[in-house]
Amino acid sequence: MPMPNEDDLPSGLRAAAVQCGIRARKNCLDLGLLVTDEARPAAAIYTKSLLLGAHVSVCRDHLSRSGGLVRAVLVNSGNANCSTGTAGIEDNRRVCAALAELIGCPPEQVLFLSTGVIGERLPVDRVMDALPLLTSADAQHGGHAFAQSILTTDLVPKIVRRELPGGSQVVGIAKGSGMIHPNMATMFGFLLTDAPLGNEPLKLLRQVNDRSFQRLTVDGDTSPNDTVLLWSTAADQGAPRDPQLAVVLEDVAERLARKIAVDGEGATRLVTVRVMGAPDEEAAVVVGRTIATSPLTKTAVHGRDPNWGRILAAAARSGVAFDPAQARVTIGRAEVYAKGRPQPENEGEAHRHMLEDKEILLAIDLAAGPAEADVWTCDLSADYVRINADYRT
Amino acid sequence: MPMPNEDDLPSGLRAAAVQCGIRARKNCLDLGLLVTDEARPAAAIYTKSLLLGAHVSVCRDHLSRSGGLVRAVLVNSGNANCSTGTAGIEDNRRVCAALAELIGCPPEQVLFLSTGVIGERLPVDRVMDALPLLTSADAQHGGHAFAQSILTTDLVPKIVRRELPGGSQVVGIAKGSGMIHPNMATMFGFLLTDAPLGNEPLKLLRQVNDRSFQRLTVDGDTSPNDTVLLWSTAADQGAPRDPQLAVVLEDVAERLARKIAVDGEGATRLVTVRVMGAPDEEAAVVVGRTIATSPLTKTAVHGRDPNWGRILAAAARSGVAFDPAQARVTIGRAEVYAKGRPQPENEGEAHRHMLEDKEILLAIDLAAGPAEADVWTCDLSADYVRINADYRT
Structure with missing residues (x-):
């Protein structure tokens, strides 16, 4: 793929963003992509709400079928694809399949997350039409563009970067401004690293999440689409986990949570x-x-x-x-x-x-x-x- | 006592109010009294908060020692007598004793409730000095004056009156505007009747409260002073309880709860x-x-x-x-x-x-x-x- 490697992301990870037209405002990125050359291990935690965005069901299914291996994470803002019934789930699957074909991987190695207005069908054709541009040299590239593309009512993109003593990177990218806006829904947290995750990535993510995003509240409400993802690009996943990784992940996630609170709707403190x-x-x-x-x-x-x-x-x-x-x-x-x-x-x-x-x-x-x-x-x-x-x- | 019988209260119950000077504003009633000629059965439910206004401890003690019989209920607004330590409890007891002496009953037959600013000592001398006026013909009289005297941030007094088929009265008087204002604290509900309460007045009150005040929320907060009191002036307490009493009490309490929501701080709906x-x-x-x-x-x-x-x-x-x-x-x-x-x-x-x-x-x-x-x-x-x-x- 003609996407450049970015120095603001962990090695092996590339990011891009375009405006596909879900959000009407001019120059407003609304479709973002994180992609690796090889499928790499990931774990995800979702909202505890009974009302679920379509992507929650499909992400669960894909991670289960892929054995937790992910090649690409696609995110749209402006439409949450929630309360859209089975049609919404089919919409999500169609987009995953199209992107999988484009980058050459099984569909279950693609995760497609949505955030925005609920109760409206996702304009799938716009998303599909934008995929070739998104994976081309003409997209906007880098973690910052991706962080920008996932925002809804947030005022600022939220990125935190830290290095492990051994040189590995941890980069966190988040969005969220109220804990829920059923029109412009969702908190997302992406914890990206090139350090190996060890044997139990989900357990690691739960531990990190419990001490960071779970301790954040803007208005006490919970979105149907909340998702936190941990993803490692390390090639040597058999290597032992750096004991510092959990500490650094927790620090990055805590900083993201605090950035979300600072950017809370109407917040001054x-x-x-x-x-x-x-x-x-x-x-x-x-x-x-x-x-x-x-x-x-x-x-x-x-x-x-x-x-x-x-x-x-x-x-x-x-x-x-x-x-x-x-x-x-x-x-x-x-x-x-x-x-x-x-x-x-x-x-x-x-x-x-x-x-x-x-x-x-x-x-x-x-x-x-x-x-x-x-x-x-x-x-x-x-x-x-x-x-x-x-x-x- | 020279207090007149009021036609807006159940028979046998009299009410009065004065300004004793806790609240600085002119013409602002801040001390109210409900009184009977004989001690009559009552039951009370208090806040579930661990932080308790002084009156909660003393009311519990008095009702227990008096076998649930009450002669007088005194209420001040403007000061919650909360977070005032053992001194605050002594203050409450002193006032109860003084009023008991004045009306001729044991101190444990007097309940003295407070609502208002927390963390400040109650100006006990002003309350004591006002007791002779409060029990004289020169006080303001009637349920309306009492309802007025217990208000803090409320905009309007809250009284609901209903008659049982047999002619007995149920009168409810309440205050509350936010569920808590730790400066101007408290929800109070007084359910007053001249119908006999039967054998288990506390059980009756719990049932009524669970379906009324417990289903009200303005801001989700709970006051340290919240108190709901059921009190019957009926002389023949041995008589069987009117099966309609619970229904009418519940209706009165529900109407009061709705009045509190209407008067919620800043509320328009x-x-x-x-x-x-x-x-x-x-x-x-x-x-x-x-x-x-x-x-x-x-x-x-x-x-x-x-x-x-x-x-x-x-x-x-x-x-x-x-x-x-x-x-x-x-x-x-x-x-x-x-x-x-x-x-x-x-x-x-x-x-x-x-x-x-x-x-x-x-x-x-x-x-x-x-x-x-x-x-x-x-x-x-x-x-x-x-x-x-x-x-x-």
């Missing part, structure tokens, strides 16, 4: 909710999610209000047992609640942190155990309401 | 989420709550957007099993999604319902069983964000 002193890590995440999805916590951050009461009250209704009289709430470095009482003398410092810093730290120590976890979110603004109230009408 | 075809009633409530707390559903209602996708997607992530391809979504009378596909020809009618009617019906039939339930909420507006972002700063 990235919020890290840090729960300490929890009975176990799962409990810490439960408390963190409850705080991070509370509209009152999120509006307080938007108002730069060091409102310890809303943080404590959200934790106290999370279902995790702790004694509020022993808990401590910290905003930035300022302890605003301790030993059952507010600490009003520290609220000024907390308020300054919320005013001046773009990243806000809301921490609660439950004094109920040794575990801790971070959850990321953004503030809730009147702009969020406007974006989501005015979206279709 | 009352939303009834109706879940049908659920495996059981509990599952229907779970699905209903998930839809009713989804910011995307609530902003769609605010934008008058007949967005079936957000309703379906919220149901699909609720944890209740159903097949989205069999489900149906109706807005008003318009079926906007059926058999796995949107019904765009009906969206115009749905849009008109959302534009023209103040009460919006969002219904989903899961086609997964015989059970159904309603949940009430309101839309999410930019005003909600402004009210809650600007509250303290």
Whole structure:
């Protein structure tokens, strides 16, 4: 194929993007491709929603039939191919087959992901017609073009790159702005590497995902199309897995999750909710999610209000047992609640942190155990309401 | 006592209110009283939060020590007496003792509830000083004055009155605007009747509460002070319970819950989420709550957007099993999604319902069983964000 190798992707991986015409706006890339010369191992995790985009069923089927080997990942934005019935699934399969023929591989080695408006048939002909251009030298190339082509309501492309001590690359590319927009749906995360994945890539991906994308919430909603993919281009997959790989993948995925929170609809602040002193890590995440999805916590951050009461009250209704009289709430470095009482003398410092810093730290120590976890979110603004109230009408 | 009997309350119950000075605004009632001549049976249900207002502990203790008999219910607004430690509990007890002495009953027959700002000591002296006026002919009298005195961010007092076929009265009085405002906290519901409660008033109250206040959500948050009280002034408590009482109580409580949703912060629409075809009633409530707390559903209602996708997607992530391809979504009378596909020809009618009617019906039939339930909420507006972002700063 005449696609160049890109220095912004792991070795052996090439990327391209074109505008195929699903999205009407001019100069708006809406079809992206990641491709290797040989089929390489991948693993995927999907939304837990019962409502599934067509690609979820087909991806599951393809990965199962290919033994987890993937040659190409195609992504369109602008149409989620969801609530489109069996016809939507057939549409997905047709595109996979066409791309497989073009690049010379079995159809099950092609994954085709969709994100965008739900309930409308995918304009398959436009996608099919664009495939020759997409795999030619005339497409736009590189990870950045691909990252751009998968966006919907996101304002900025999201790429994170890190190197393993041995020189291998990990590149993460993501999209997502609200956790769901049933019109412009979906969070995608692509974790790409040229390091071998070892024997259990799905287990590795689950572990990474649990500590990154699973700890992100913009509005608490879940898309029918959410997909996170781990894919390695390494030729020597029999080689032992670099023990650092999991750590670096987790770091890359966490950075992507934080970028998604920063780009949350209407967001003006990235919020890290840090729960300490929890009975176990799962409990810490439960408390963190409850705080991070509370509209009152999120509006307080938007108002730069060091409102310890809303943080404590959200934790106290999370279902995790702790004694509020022993808990401590910290905003930035300022302890605003301790030993059952507010600490009003520290609220000024907390308020300054919320005013001046773009990243806000809301921490609660439950004094109920040794575990801790971070959850990321953004503030809730009147702009969020406007974006989501005015979206279709 | 020189308080008149009021015709807007069940027989044997009198109500009064004064401004004691907790709230600074002029002509703002902030201390209310319900009182009987004899101690009468009552039952109460409190917040499930681990963070508890001082009154919750003392009310539990008093009802237990008095054998469930109550002479007076005192309520202040403007200060929640929460996160005030053991001193706050002592404050509550002092006020109960003073009122008990004034009206001539044991302290445990007095309940003293608080709602308002948390984390600040209650100005007990102002409350104590106001008790003689409150129990005199110079207070404002009647259910309406009481209903007014317990409000915080609510815009309107909430009273519902119904008569049993035999002539007994049920009067409900409530307050609440967001489910929580940790500065101006709390939902209160008072269910007052002159019909006998039968042997298990708490069981009766739980049943009523589960189908009314428990099915209400404004922002998904829970206050540390939430309290629902059932109280009967009937002298002949040994008489059998009118079989209609539960039905009428449930109706009154449901009407109060809907009034709270209408008065939700920033709300412009009352939303009834109706879940049908659920495996059981509990599952229907779970699905209903998930839809009713989804910011995307609530902003769609605010934008008058007949967005079936957000309703379906919220149901699909609720944890209740159903097949989205069999489900149906109706807005008003318009079926906007059926058999796995949107019904765009009906969206115009749905849009008109959302534009023209103040009460919006969002219904989903899961086609997964015989059970159904309603949940009430309101839309999410930019005003909600402004009210809650600007509250303290």
